[in-house]
Amino acid sequence: MSPQLTILQAGPALSLQDFGRPGYRAEGLTQGGAADPTALYEGAALLGQAPNLAAIEMAGSGGTFRADSDLRIALTGAEMAAKIEGEAIVWNASHTLPAGATLTIGGARNGSYGYLHVGGGFDTAPVMGSRAAHLAGGIGTLLQSGESLPIGPDKGHDTGMKITPIDRFGGGRIRIVASMQTASFDAATLDRFTACAFHRDARANRMGVRLGFEGEGYSTDAALSIVSEVVVPGDIQISGDGAPYVLMYECQTTGGYPRIGSVLPCDLPRVAQAQTGTDLHFEFVGMEEAATLQARHLNELKTLKSRVSPLVRDPARIRDLLSYQLISGAISATSNPFEEGHPT
């Protein structure tokens, strides 16, 4: 029997996520997957494993969890108050969750989506090549209290590492490129759009984020004559009431609303993580600059290991000091070094 993590009490919107299911657009299914994919990379860097392993995405707040054997865990994305057996643990870090101990994760402080990763990843049966719930498409459901999730074999050993997360919290500047209908908005409307301090509306989910604003809506006459066509994550649709919606990874495959621009993939996690009320500003960049920014982001993801370092802890505050292996990070008292590197 594989180890299991039981959700004693589920927050309002927990779901299992990985990078989703690319390749089904022609069949009407968008990729889906984590709202903030950067968090999956960070969790993987902390635990020293592949980024596409499934993690629990926690929108708004977490829940309480208990494992039936010792687990390595990592916490990334929006910071949430986390405790093991009542003792606060650091976010953006990896920890050991001892068998039977209760992990409590509270409400988000600086963003919208937190992630709970486990060593080995959650090992539910994949559906069409992915373990991600695609709620809009009818694949999987929100995780419920009382549910137990199987965990895959963990080949790693390290815990007690922290990561300096890629900056994407607290809203701010969002780079966009021109998209399908950008040219059909008049210059004054586009100027108003890039000058506006938008804020994330409470109406936001894994499909899209509605933006609130002061003043007149954003419209174009082209809105009346658009035949339904492809939409992609990042597209900023102007809905019937003139409000922009940024489409997220679980959006539909087609739509008939005009698109004023499209958010660069590297800035989409910043939109996902903006909290209700957080300000967002849009700035057009050309295709070449967009390519440069995106390449820089991919390079950041590739070099995340350089942002990982040991958690510095005050030994006086470590309750179970003697259970720690204090001599060296390279030698483990419990594992056979000759077995390392030989997959079993």
Added chain:
Amino acid sequence: MTDWPQIRTVGLSGLLVTFAAAMSEPANRAALAFRAAVEEQDWPEVVETSTSLVSTFLAVDLATTPDEAMKERLQALLKSRDWTKELLPAGRTLWHVPTLYGTDLAPQLEEAADVAGLDPDEAIRQLSTSRVRVLTIGFAPGQPYCGELPEAWNIPRQKGLTPSVPACALVVAIRQLIIFTNASPTGWRHIGQTAFRTFRPEAEQPFPLSPGDELIFPAIERAELENIIARDSTGQGGAETEVLK
């Protein structure tokens, strides 16, 4: 017309080739044929392709592939022939999907017939014998937009939304039929009920329908629909298929 087809970039996600400003049979056929031709080219930059009503999408990472280079190739392919005169792709399927028209299971048949200016019997006759094509799949996984029905069915969506229409419902508007994938609110009128599931995530082939497939919705009695529902666990809903040459 010199304005069409048009090539536009879709964010950094790819390129869209659009064949017309509005839905038409030749433009839909052009989009399907052009998609098949792009697939045949097997360009390594193209991650996936899809069609909507009158356009073909190529997923290309424009952060690593300059859009100008792709546009040139697409222009050359577009100029190679008149895509609105192309035949439909080979290997399509004709589906016969048993459908219960009207009754409390499909309560808007009479209303839709009235808007179309037909009596209910004539409406059922037309709907159950029309052969329609999957124009596009979208909105929900596997969900087909089928057309086009005779001109009488060029009826608008209703003004208000029906709060919920069940999965497998057959709905009509603007000369098109949809079989719903999931229970959903809609402005389209609910005229028939099938047991045909358009998305079967656990199946080896999760999406039974492909763009270009054709469908007929023969009329059945309520008892037969209930019988199909009772004995069918596959989602096929009693549908039969023929290969189109």
